[in-house]
Amino acid sequence: MGGHLEEIVILEDVFLFMPDGSTQRGGIAFSPSGIVALGDKSAVREKAGKNSRVISLPGALVIPGFADAHTHFLAGALQLTRINLRSVKNRDEFTRKVQAWVQENPSLPWVLGQWSDVFLGGEVPGRNWVDEASQGKPLFLARFDMHSAMVNSRALEIAGIGRKTPDPPGGRIVRDPRTGEATGLLLEKAMELVADKIPPLTDSQKAQWLGNAFRYAHRLGLTAVHDVFFHSKWEDLNIYRQVLGEEKTGLRVYLRVSLRDLDRFLSALKEPNPDRFILDGVKGFIDGTLGSTTAWLEEPYAHNPGEKGIPCIDDPEEFREGVRRAASAGVTVSLHAIGDAAIGFAQDIYRECIQRGLGNVPLRIEHFQHPGEKHIAAMNHPRLFASVQPAHLLDDASVAEERLGPRRAALSYPIKSLLDRGCRVIFGSDWDVADLNPLIGLEAAVTRVDRAGRFPGGWHPEQRISVSQGIECYTSTPSLAIRIPRRAGKLMEGMEADLTILDRDITSIPPDQIVSAKALMTIVGGHIVFDGR
Structure with missing residues (x-):
């Protein structure tokens, strides 16, 4: 530690999620070395010492770190920058959003993102939905489960996919049963035929x-x-x-x-x-x-x-x-x-x-x-x-x-x-x-x-x-x-201080209100890496 004493932080007036699944009101002290003390507020203060930093978070819930x-994760990081069509409800909305995204991102060479058919009432999108809206740019939209993708005609052309292109092992090119032409829907390993043509990021x-x-x-x-x-x-x-x-x-x-x-x-x-x-x-x-x-x-x-x-x-x-x-x-x-x-x-x-x-x-x-x-x-x-x-x-x-x-x-x-x-x-x-x-x-x-x-x-x-x-x-x-x-994973003395602090006790509210809670503070290795107070 280079001769420096580790700072001990005390969180007080909180609910603690205990190893037996119960909650109890009290406090918790932690440092980079781990959890120092937890339980009754006065006992925690005594063990942590008078030089500890005290933070009062009335009503918050302390649980082991999520x-x-x-x-x-890297795919998620990239997805934060791409078009999201997972909540669209019909073909018109799907097409409009693609067209708007293309107009808003003129410098990007490909249209990339995700879609979902959950709210489309059984309709499955195809290249005819997006060929005009994508304005000549190749398009690759992964279904939200990442096991199929929809592409446009330009992307099929770049990948060399035509009527006579065989299905790759472990994949399928969905085709129009009347014409034999690819509809634009690619399943499993067939996605790679187009995905491999997308220019890499720096x-x-x-x-x-x-x-x-x-x-x-x-x-x-x-x-x-x-x-x-x-x-x-x-x-x-x-x-x-x-x-x-x-x-x-x-x-x-x-x-x-x-x-x-x-x-x-x-x-x-x-x-x-x-x-x-x-x-x-x-x-x-x-x-x-x-x-x-x-x-x-x-x-x-x-x-x-x-x-x-x-x-x-x-x-x-x-x-x-x-x-x-x-x-x-x-x-x-x-x-x-x-x-x-x-x-x-x-x-x-x-x-x-x-x-x-x-x-x-x-x-x-x-x-x-x-x-x-x-x-x-x-x-x-x-x-x-x-x-x-x-x-x-x-x-x-x-x-x-x-x-x-x-x-x-x-x-x-x-x-x-x-x-x-x-x-x-x-x-x-x-x-x-x-x-x-x-x-x-x-x-x-x-x-x-x-x-x-x-x-x-x-x-x-x-x-x-x-x-x-x-x-x-x-x-x-x-x-x-x-x-x-x-x-890690339990609130006990000596355990690693990876902690999640929520703004309310989610064990005592109606279950359908859990998502209304928010992270108030996030602690990793005894260090506060997010403070949303």
């Missing part, structure tokens, strides 16, 4: 936007993110090193890269990195998403009996061997699995790793959205984590009922069933696919009220959880789901 267990642009995104996370109360670095280039790791190295305090980033890059990952572990930048694991894709009809199901889709989804694995045995090698090397493994067939495939691989004693690191199933009963029961092992993004159910409720039918939809997002069995569940946002604000996901898990209001009493309300359970899924459990577990 940790978002599933983000695409490193300075990426660094600027990534830094802005870290500060945005602080304002939302986030102290850590698990970043799925999948669609970015390996060289972009240096952007993270640069930005996180410039500021010594702030958001902790736990990075997981493509399973294909396992060897590069193992080599990178030997390189020096900023303290806030942790190379944590690898991720593999098994299937797509329900909304894109690419989630891999054991039984056909209810709305399309000829379709079971698209497995995204070229060589199953090579894929399995990659997972086995990662687990043996002590590398956290995350497998994207949304449909029940994909979840079962992931569990089979993980079961083999556990039975053979390959390492002791966490084995995560990302999303775990539409399992069967057997898959829920199979998650009860301390190495297995269901990484769930509750905010997705806000849009998925109606889609799941239509595409799975009521029997299978009843098991979608089975958060309470998992917790009741003692399974480990961690929450994330999937930003930039969904909103980064953790309170949105928390409220979704507690109320299960969908965005369209089709299920005002909650979509399968038997799967609702308590606020305290939701907080634990966003705080304490994520600290265990990483390669090197941390002494």
